[in-house]
Amino acid sequence: MAVRVSYGALNNGMVGQLVEVQAHLSNGLPGMTIVGLPDTAISESRDRVRSAIGNSGFTWPTGRITVGLSPAFEHKRGSGLDLAIAMAVLACANSIPPAIAEGPVYLGELGLDGSVRSVPGAITTALSVAREQPGSIVLGCPETISQIALVPGIEPIPVVNLSQAIQVLTGTRSADPIQILPDRDHSSAVDLSEVVGQRPACRSLEIAAAGGHHVLLSGPPGVGKTMLARRLPDLLPPLSDQQALEVCALRDSAVTTWAGIDRSPPFLAPHHSTTLVAMVGGSVGGMLRPGQISLAHHGVLFLDEGPEFSRKALEALRQPLESGTVSVARAAFTERVPAEFQLVVAANPCPCGDAGAITCHCSPNEIRRYQQRISGPLLDRIDMHIRVGVPVGSARGDRSEDVRDRVQRARQLSAKRLASVEVSLNSRVSGDQLRRRFPPDAAAVKVMDDWRQRNQLGMRALDRILRLAWTISDLAGVDQPGEVEVAEAAALRQDHRLDVS
Ligand SMILES: [Zn+2]
Structure with a gap:
């Protein structure tokens, strides 16, 4: 039969x-x-x-x-x-x-x-x-x-x-209508306007959100690095249908009850003692389970006290930062799992955190070793190095909602401009494409040439500055970065290791 x-x-x-x-x-x-x-x-x-x-x-x-x-x-x-x-x-x-x-x-x-x-x-x-x-x-x-x-x-x-x-x-009866649940409610408990005395850091965070730039926050403990990082997801535009589905798929792989789709970008903050498998994902009882870096897909991965993470865990970030995916071993196969996140690393200036103060007894060698735990190749992928100092004055950050509107407008500009190179965020443009197709205006070219000739900056550093300058222009609604944008961008990325000053 x-x-x-x-x-x-x-x-x-x-x-x-x-x-x-x-x-x-x-x-x-x-x-x-x-x-x-x-x-x-x-x-x-x-x-x-x-x-x-x-x-x-x-x-x-x-x-x-x-x-x-x-x-x-x-x-x-x-x-x-x-x-x-x-x-x-x-x-x-x-x-x-x-x-x-x-x-x-x-x-x-x-x-x-x-x-x-x-x-x-x-x-x-x-x-x-x-x-x-x-x-x-x-x-x-x-x-x-x-x-x-x-x-x-x-x-x-x-x-x-x-x-x-x-x-x-x-065809003997028609199908019932599909019931679509409303989006999961997401009213955030934190707002950028609660951040006091950190206007420059708030501005940096807005630039990071607009361009999707990875960020290193360095500064002594207690100045609000974590507080700033936690507010980044709220500055990002809500997830599209496709993005929200991908996030739900990773998060809900074992869930049968459904509470509606969640459009808020995820925020994951694994502890530095997190194991490598928990970071990158792996096979549990034959089922593939996402790691923290995949759960942060389309959202923010925050590593507090970055240098305290194991070398292996930090190096495991390089592949996803480059390709937006991570390879996870499963029985005889290796699966490529989505992991396109915005990275925020917070770091103290030295093991005790008090570098520069009289209370710090860390030796220069200890400080160097500590800082080198975040390797050069990883630092290379982080566009912004922001120094966070003790709060100054009582000025508050803008409301997250207002910042998010500006971020969304800037992202629309960059997506339109970058459509021809098939990316939508300034942080994703390669250096080569950037130089050939998206140069700054003549005055800014001259400034950047000067920097290079005086041998202060290498090619990669200039690329990073240009990337950031474009984001700053998009936020300002300017057609092309000029001297002002390039100068602000340069200040967002000092090309040395974590600051000890
Ligand atoms: Zn110290």
């Missing part, structure tokens, strides 16, 4: 896995075997599917059913293939046309009564389906479908049970 096919998909942590389900009915003792590395939950699918089919008014086929899950070499976990298996079995029994079973991608566990239930990490799964089989109709329970409603490239349809699924697919 013929082999019938349906499609389902599972979540393996941070990656979705499209599964082809084949069912074959043969003569022999009645029963059902599932092959293709199923775990216990899938093996138990046999009993759930059988009851669900019976309780939905269909007859269980007589004979022996073999269900094959492909690709056969990959382990499959969870109960999310129930609905797909049921469809392949019903096609085998000629209860539904084979084309109905084969068309959509089915996501869902079945209750014994035939009800369709939610599956964990549906967004990740749906994103993979959209990538591997664009245009697919995806069936799942209303809760699952409301989660994946925003995923582009698929056509989600909610169904409450097996019979409804078949009625909708055969």
